[in-house]
Amino acid sequence: MRVSVVVPNYNKERTLRDCLSAVYAQTAPPAEVIVVDDASTDRSRQIAADFPCTVLAFPVNRGVSAARNAGAGRATGEVLFFVDSDIALAPGALAAAVGTLEAYPDCGVVQGIYDLRPLYDDGPVEAYKTLFEHFWRRRATGLTTTTMFALTAVPRAVFEQVGGFDERLRDAEDVEFGTRLPQRYTIRVSDEMVGRHDDVDRLRPYLSELFRRAVTYAGAVVATRWERPAAGSGGRSGDPSDGPGRTPHRVDLGSVVGMVSSGLTVGTAPLVLLSPWLAALPVALVGAAVVADRELLAFALRHRGPRFLLYAAGLRWLTHLTEFVGMGLGVSGALLRRARAAGSRQVTVESRR
Template identity: 55%
Template sequence: MTGAPRVSVIIPTYNKAKTLAECVRSVYRQTCQPVEVVVVDDASTDGSREIAAGLPCQLVCLPTNRGVSAARNAGASVATGEVLFFVDSDIALAPDAIGNALRVLAAHPECGVVQGIYAAEPFAADGPVEVYKTLFEHYWRRQRAGVADSTLFALTAIRREAFDAVGGFDERLRDSEDIEFGTRLPRRYQIRMSAQVVGRHDDVDRLGPFLAEHVRRAVSYGALLAGTTLGARRRSPHRPHAPGRSDGTDRPGRGFDVAAAAAMLCCTAALVTLPLALVDRWLLVLPGVFGAAFLVVDRGLLRFVWRRKGNRFLVYFVGMHFVMHTTQLAGMAAGFAATALRSGRRAPASTGRADR
């Protein structure tokens, strides 16, 4: 691409020996080549560091495991490109991913962040749990193509000036760190989701780890939502002041997705009202109504799954989606409540100091 900005690809990794080599190879198969590939090993214990040492990349090794926020910041600190392209080490990029991200940036000078979507097929299909999650993530991101209101950094290009304006990732966060990053992005930088920036993702493939990861992220997101709602956003510890934060130009945190919130409420209401059938069997109508409402709210997604995988997998998908929505709402409520309680305990002390 003539006159294209210099791109630095940053790959944070922790115990991804299975996918790291293919991730790096996919970068070097790009139609638009980066000027450098920086792999940041976050103290892996599975041989990932040794694999990275044998690949054509610049390797940064963290002495202790500090989380993805610290790994991304470490990669950005040594990168030299005008555009930073972050890609997780369990993703294999489509050959035109970087080129398409640069085209979006060129077509929209006001755009500071271009984030991609997962392909409908996983990196390696290791079971129905992974297929469920991959299909859902693909559909969810594809539906949100265009101008977005929050940042996701699994496969994302960002102008260096925009990254520096934010001040990097909050290194205290190990989940929802990319969403929190977006709350500090100055409003002058537009965020876009592009369905042309694609990567195949190797996702969690067992039910137990899937639910544990899902609930942990839901709790973190609920806490972040409470913090932004209650005006208790924290300042990043790795930089005392991030440009763009003190002048009121940083954007608010992401609110609820209305359709997702409705689906979560319908699933939870169906579960909560089900025991009423022990009182009177006619009360089974209530969970039935809420279950039907859930199917209506998510009908676009369910049609997409049916077209790709057929009736049998659709039944499995509906069950998994019901579980996902219910646990997500519970996790978010727990995170929100815990943060609100902590904020409430701090409020009297703060008020007293202000009065004096």
């Protein structure tokens, strides 16, 4: 299989050279490498020019969905391998992707995992984020239901059938892509496809990223659970032969418990002012969040020690709280838009009478 590597990039001069060097050092070299520069203002384009890759340069910033679509549109390979420009692949990543697609003909998406070590170690926030991403992705090895496109391979025919990424989305676009993947295709995670990621390393940007993704995810993915396909219709790709549309990925009960517990902890904390005995309620809720994350926290303890465990537990609770607020706002917004749309349809019907 000929593999086209697509690298979306925006202001990643720090990591782009590492990313491209790793791509060209693969044990199974790609047929072509396409860098889509999304109107960077740093030295990204000069760095890409040092490599024998094709560079597509956007005059204005359009977002990662548009960048990936543009790269896929230019590619000629049978397999599209998407890798973000802040990731350095392990040497066998491309070979592992092709091997998985050949071993499982029904596989529509195969995605890799992050190394436990970040590309650059920039402090505890990044250490936590990298550890969490490694744990979560490795645990999903094998068949899964969620699509994540940081380092992911897709047969070109499947990508075209799905219709690419929704260019209106700048967050959660990869998860939304999976909701349009026909049911007959499987999604797999391979722990042989590994990349070292230079992740967010400051608290405010980390929480802002979480919040944006939660709001977008709630509106673009959670809300689809309320949509009922028309009778006799096919999948979300529009082809009746696809069968029923793919249900958005299953709910992670532990994450739901963690988010709800964190949100209710804040909501019930003022009850302590009424009676000291009521402090037991927020304490119990914190305990519920810890129990929900016990596997992750045990993993943090094994790999980073007890001091980091305390830090990870606190940051995990703050993560849940941020996602709780973002999801709440996202779902509320989706419900409001749905109500407005229903009202508009009702007005239209009445005006025709």
